[in-house]
Amino acid sequence: MTPSRSAFAVLLAKDLRTELRTMRSLPAMILFAVTTFIIFRYGLDRTTLSGSLAGGVLWTTLLFAGILGINRVFVSELEEGGFDAIRLAPVDRTVLFASKASALFIYFAVLEAIIVPVFAMFFLPDWSALIPLTLLLAGANLGFAVLGTLISSMAVNSRARDLLVPLLLLPLVVPLMIAVTAASAGLFDAAGPDYEGFGTWLLVVGLYDGVFLLVGYAVFDFLLED
Amino acid sequence: MDDRPDAARDRPHEAHSDAARSGEEPAGPDSPGGPHVDEGSSPPAIRLRGLSRDYGGRPALREVDLDLAEGENLALLGPNGSGKSTMLRILATLLRPTSGEVTVLGCTLPDQSWKLRGRIGYLGHEPLLYRDLTGRENLELQARLHGIPRDEASARIEADLDLLEMGRRADDRVSGFSAGMRQRIAICRAVLHRPPLLLLDEPDSNLDPEGRELSRSLIGPAEGRTRVLVSHEPERAKAEADVVVMLDRTGQVAGRTGHRSTEARP
Amino acid sequence: MSGRGLKTLSTATVIVLMAGFAMVFLWVPMDADQGFKQKIFYLHVPLAIVALVGFVAGGVEGYRHLRSGDRRHDVNSYVFIHISVVFGVAVLVTGAIWAKASWGHWWVWDEPTLVSFLIVFLLYSTYYPFRYAIEDRDRQARYASVFAITAGAFVPLNFMAVRMAESIIHPRVFATSEGGLPDSMLLAFTVCLVGTGLLWITLVKIELVGKRVSGQVSRLRRALHDDGTGGGSVGGRIAPSVEAG
Numbered sequence: 001m002t003p004s005r006s007a008f009a010v011l012l013a014k015d016l017r018t019e020l021r022t023m024r025s026l027p028a029m030i031l032f033a034v035t036t037f038i039i040f041r042y043g044l045d046r047t048t049l050s051g052s053l054a055g056g057v058l059w060t061t062l063l064f065a066g067i068l069g070i071n072r073v074f075v076s077e078l079e080e081g082g083f084d085a086i087r088l089a090p091v092d093r094t095v096l097f098a099s100k101a102s103a104l105f106i107y108f109a110v111l112e113a114i115i116v117p118v119f120a121m122f123f124l125p126d127w128s129a130l131i132p133l134t135l136l137l138a139g140a141n142l143g144f145a146v147l148g149t150l151i152s153s154m155a156v157n158s159r160a161r162d163l164l165v166p167l168l169l170l171p172l173v174v175p176l177m178i179a180v181t182a183a184s185a186g187l188f189d190a191a192g193p194d195y196e197g198f199g200t201w202l203l204v205v206g207l208y209d210g211v212f213l214l215v216g217y218a219v220f221d222f223l224l225e226d
Numbered sequence: 227m228d229d230r231p232d233a234a235r236d237r238p239h240e241a242h243s244d245a246a247r248s249g250e251e252p253a254g255p256d257s258p259g260g261p262h263v264d265e266g267s268s269p270p271a272i273r274l275r276g277l278s279r280d281y282g283g284r285p286a287l288r289e290v291d292l293d294l295a296e297g298e299n300l301a302l303l304g305p306n307g308s309g310k311s312t313m314l315r316i317l318a319t320l321l322r323p324t325s326g327e328v329t330v331l332g333c334t335l336p337d338q339s340w341k342l343r344g345r346i347g348y349l350g351h352e353p354l355l356y357r358d359l360t361g362r363e364n365l366e367l368q369a370r371l372h373g374i375p376r377d378e379a380s381a382r383i384e385a386d387l388d389l390l391e392m393g394r395r396a397d398d399r400v401s402g403f404s405a406g407m408r409q410r411i412a413i414c415r416a417v418l419h420r421p422p423l424l425l426l427d428e429p430d431s432n433l434d435p436e437g438r439e440l441s442r443s444l445i446g447p448a449e450g451r452t453r454v455l456v457s458h459e460p461e462r463a464k465a466e467a468d469v470v471v472m473l474d475r476t477g478q479v480a481g482r483t484g485h486r487s488t489e490a491r492p
Numbered sequence: 493m494s495g496r497g498l499k500t501l502s503t504a505t506v507i508v509l510m511a512g513f514a515m516v517f518l519w520v521p522m523d524a525d526q527g528f529k530q531k532i533f534y535l536h537v538p539l540a541i542v543a544l545v546g547f548v549a550g551g552v553e554g555y556r557h558l559r560s561g562d563r564r565h566d567v568n569s570y571v572f573i574h575i576s577v578v579f580g581v582a583v584l585v586t587g588a589i590w591a592k593a594s595w596g597h598w599w600v601w602d603e604p605t606l607v608s609f610l611i612v613f614l615l616y617s618t619y620y621p622f623r624y625a626i627e628d629r630d631r632q633a634r635y636a637s638v639f640a641i642t643a644g645a646f647v648p649l650n651f652m653a654v655r656m657a658e659s660i661i662h663p664r665v666f667a668t669s670e671g672g673l674p675d676s677m678l679l680a681f682t683v684c685l686v687g688t689g690l691l692w693i694t695l696v697k698i699e700l701v702g703k704r705v706s707g708q709v710s711r712l713r714r715a716l717h718d719d720g721t722g723g724g725s726v727g728g729r730i731a732p733s734v735e736a737g
Contacts, residue, residue, distance in 0.1 A: 006370055006373065007370065007371050010370040010371065011367075011371075013364075014356065014367055015358065017354065017359070017363075018358045018359065021358050022358050031700065039547035043704050050452055059331075061277065065581050070570070080352075080354070080355065080356050080357055081350075081352040081353065081354035081355070082354075084320055084348075084350070084352065084354055085354045085368070085371070085415075086349055086371065087319065087320055087343075087655065088318065088320070088343060088344075088346065089343060089344060089368075089371035089372055090321070090340075090343040090344030090372065090373065091343075091371060091373075099584050120704045122465065132407075137251040138613045146256075150638075150642065153640065154622070154635055154638060155622075155625075156624035157626060157631065157635070158626045158635075159620065159625045159626075159627070160625040162581070163621075164618070164622055164625060167621065167622075168615075168618050168622060168639075169619045170648075171618070172615060172642070172646055173610075173641075174611050174650060174653070174654075175646075175649050175650050175652070175653035178653045178654065178655075178656075179653055182656075182657055201657070204652070204653060204656065207649070208649060208653075211643070211645055211649055212642075215641060215642050218641075219558065219638045219641055219642070222637070222638055223634070223635065223636050223638060225322065238556065280627075281628065282628055283629065283710075283714070284630040322630070
């Protein structure tokens with residue numbers, strides 16, 4: 001294994017192990033998501049959802065629950081000296097970006113593995129949309145993870161971290177949200193999944209992921225310097 | 227790197243800036259502007275020329291010149307806010323100099339800092355340990371980040387932990403440690419990759435006398451080990467130091483002594 | 493830029509803008525559908541185009557700052573974004589007026605360019621609190637450049653996504669602004685666009701000269717009170733100042 005890959009693996013393992021031990025992010029994200037479903041149920045006064053309404057509720061909830069995790073992703077590095085330790089080591093600093101984005105991706109995947117079935121139980125009369133939905137979830141997770149890592153690392157060194165993460169992140173994810181909600185509106189169609197435009201929107205998600213992967217890769221080094 | 231020949235230690239002392247500056251020994255005509263260093267010998271471990279660092283326009287270090295040969299000990303003294311820690315962080319590649327030339331182990335900073343990483347043992351105010359990992363896990367993480375082979379890493383970790391009498395508690399989480407215990411693990415972390423240059427910011431803080439004594443073999447003066455020590459205890463630091471640099475409150479060099487202390491090393 | 497250059501530039505800006513508006517009101521025929529209220533098009537669209545170009549240029553300057561480490565690029569990036577945000581306010585206000593005059597509502601969601609612009613504007617509005625929240629000057633400059641690059645890459649992506657959403661959800665044909673314009677309208681529009689661009693450049697230059705002066709003042713002040721307390725670092729927390737030049 002190359003030193004960088006080994007460093008990536010060890011940093012990712014560290015984050016996952018810490019999360020398993022302390023349960024600081026995931027339980028909060030899950031609870032938040034389930035509670036938000038209940039609020040939507042009464043806010044919209046619906047017991048079943050379909051079409052764009054279903055997509056909107058699901059993605060909005062995922063986005064806001066995700067922000068909880070994104071907010072915390074660099075806190076341990078800041079408070080416990082991880083930034084310095086990594087900068088002293090003979091590894092490419094981009095491994096930190098990659099390991100954090102991977103950790104977020106995994107958090108989101110676990111979150112979705114739990115709350116998407118909950119969502120389906122609460123609101124969906126027909127579960128056939130869930131299989132193609134996983135494609136969208138994977139694409140959106142990558143975008144959220146990459147952008148969340150970038151924004152979180154930008155905000156973590158500032159005084160108003162908790163405020164800045166959502167402030168910066170929300171406008172930036174609008175295109176991603178447009179794409180995934182539009183694509184899932186068809187999937188959740190009351191008459192069964194409708195794939196019109198699905199491929200196009202999936203491409204948009206991929207393009208979005210690609211652009212911000214490149215941007216993150218290019219600028220992350222500059223965020224670690226002092 | 228531990229088996230460096232003694233020859234390095236016997237290198238002529240002109241590498242001290244002080245010798246050249248105070249006129250005791252005229253600088254070679256072929257080395258304008260800087261103190262004389264033999265062309266054939268390896269470069270000094272640390273060479274600073276006009277190093278300055280500002281924080282948002284407020285100067286923390288001003289125009290610091292310094293030379294330290296390999297294997298020498300430098301004590302950095304001064305009141306709070308005199309820029310000692312800033313200087314250490316610059317040498318450790320953690321902070322960029324605002325201006326001036328910095329060369330550490332032959333690498334020009336900040337441009338070549340990537341070449342220097344992994345060759346410095348930095349022990350700062352923060353222990354750089356993850357609180358939710360155990361002491362041993364922190365050290366294993368450090369070993370992997372520095373690319374130390376697994377077998378060698380676990381042997382070293384075992385040995386160093388025993389040396390600092392931390393073997394018994396090494397599998398507890400750092401969050402449950404006292405400040406002194408954290409410092410002991412932090413010392414292990416700083417030297418795990420056996421760096422030739424140690425940058426120590428008050429390494430004795432939080433350590434009991436026993437801990438100080440135990441840690442000497444890891445971070446104390448030794449053959450082939452170049453050390454920069456920031457300290458609040460001038461007497462102790464001076465006794466170990468080859469070069470003493472005093473900084474004043476404005477971040478300027480207020481005084482220095484460049485003579486190797488004649489006492490035998492332990 | 494020297495004072496004289498600035499004077500020439502301002503004069504040129506005023507002349508081109510006056511010429512543009514004279515053409516719009518005196519020469520260009522009334523729009524067949526919308527009549528007089530369509531005239532705001534010559535203000536609204538050039539402002540939006542110039543602001544967007546300014547945002548992207550701010551990203552380019554941020555990139556150059558990170559590449560070179562030269563603080564002047566950061567100052568440029570800041571000023572570009574700042575002036576473009578000011579233009580952005582004007583874009584949204586003129587857009588709302590146009591919407592009210594044409595459709596009777598202050599805001600219309602099925603105008604993708606305007607919606608995209610609002611999102612971009614919201615993003616760039618966070619540039620100020622973001623910058624302000626970072627205390628260390630070098631870090632502030634570097635992080636602001638990262639922001640400028642990220643946001644610069646976001647602008648085209650956002651426009652694409654919003655426009656696609658509009659055309660897929662509500663299929664309807666958009667005449668692109670220039671597409672079906674008669675020649676006189678196109679000419680007047682071009683003059684207005686050039687004039688607005690010159691106005692942006694003039695404002696940027698004025699702001700940069702101001703920054704340089706305040707940078708020199710604080711440098712002088714620091715030289716006067718050179719006691720290590722750094723009396724010169726006052727002010728300019730958000731706005732960077734040029735001290736190098």
